[in-house]
Amino acid sequence: MNREGLSSPRTENSGTGTLGKALSVLEIVVSSDRPLRFSEILALSDQPRGTLHRQLSHLVEEGLLIQGRDLCYEPGLRLLKFAYRSWSKNQFRAVAAPHLRKLHEETGETVHLGVLRGTEIIYVDKVESRQTVRMESQIGNASPVYCTGLGKAALSVLPQHRLAETLGKLTFHRFTANTHLSVASLKRDLDEARLRGYAFDREEHETEIRCVAAAIHGAGFDLVGGISVTGPAYRVTMEQLEIWAHPVRQAAVAISEDVEVRLGPGR
Amino acid sequence: MNREGLSSPRTENSGTGTLGKALSVLEIVVSSDRPLRFSEILALSDQPRGTLHRQLSHLVEEGLLIQGRDLCYEPGLRLLKFAYRSWSKNQFRAVAAPHLRKLHEETGETVHLGVLRGTEIIYVDKVESRQTVRMESQIGNASPVYCTGLGKAALSVLPQHRLAETLGKLTFHRFTANTHLSVASLKRDLDEARLRGYAFDREEHETEIRCVAAAIHGAGFDLVGGISVTGPAYRVTMEQLEIWAHPVRQAAVAISEDVEVRLGPGR
DNA sequence: GAGTTAGTTCCACATAATGGAACGATGTGG
């Protein structure tokens, strides 16, 4: 808690001692879209060689990484195992699941459940539009808050100080022609969303993809997330989204209430 | 590598220094089926209070755990994020995916892809039987080798020494009336599987669930896994499984070859 | 086969983890 400014007045110590460093190395490997060589990781991290080498060995020994032939490092299976356990027992997901299904039946399109974590929305569950193409599961995927319906819905209900804090940490990246690129324009959007009670994604993250989303927040604001209906632009017009906005919002409210009851003060 | 017997002649140091300890704490929380209190974790770990408390704080700071109201610890979202990235970019899975789909079309039942890790099979991908009930995704789930078709198929192709090593580490648990409970009986089953080229699960893990599986092994034996077709006993008889055995084995061979080519010496 | 780059090992040193003990907070029963 009071780690800042202890050892030397500046350091802004990012990372929790040894664990933090190990995880940032892990993150480098996991974030890459192909197996990495030692020196590539070395270039991406700011660790000295000896240190990095030992950290990697440890991660491999623990099964968080595997080292294939040709000395490349890739994510290990133990990560999957961890995630399975945490996902399958996630209470928030379990509480929300029936509402997702209901919303899916009402709209026929893909429904997502996401949770706000820092400046990202992490997808926790979904019900797919139909079985046509086996879409890659989004579960566990993280998207920036500023260009997703879920992200904007979640932000729009944050209390002042937490919103300011989050906005301060944003760095923008242009995904499409419609992506917000400044705090100012994002803020205007959030204001509208707050008034309406729901947020849109007008092809801001991917072209030809639109969505409506509404926020969920548990007791206090320790858990903030949202639920959304997403579809391809050719069959999901903005008018259609306006129509779905109501059921989406209802579902979000229902989940919030359920969360309150099932995960709230009593237990 | 040469960590054993350094500091004090015995210690059999399980765990990679600080990281290993942190992970074993994480494992305790993640393995539990409900959020745990500090003292519960304390009882399950063999760490002193002060130490454990700091480790937990670090895990929370890193987002691997979250501490809900009432001071309970639960798995954090960062785990999901890690897993998503590693799953979606897993080359083995990508190579095998078309074969899974093909096998699913041929059989109409659920197809699983798994990898051997220690004494467990970890499910890496699947294609579901049909969309009736939204079955909990098994991806990332770990099951014991000795009571699953995939596990036995994988074991049956292991070289002598690795098999012996793995068998030595097994501890048996009776899941159903048919579960193997001794190395001897498991070995007989493996011998048959080795001869045939495929393995069965005769309701050994869950009653009313049967499967056929065949092994996949990449270059050398650094990657051993399998593919299986699973179904409920009422519609999947042993005779049916015998019929499917052939396509399953073919798919396994095809995947092995693809893996060899796509992930083999060339890259 | 000399030169370059990538990967691994080593070890004196300093930092970060350790764990016993003291301190609050919470809650339980007499």
Place this chain on the structure above:
DNA sequence: CCACATCGTTCCATTATGTGGAACTAACTC
């Protein structure tokens, strides 16, 4: 309502662990 017990958190001297520069080896390159 107060004594007592349990649970969670904080503190700090000790030391185990991680650190990182440098020396070493292996693997490519020209």
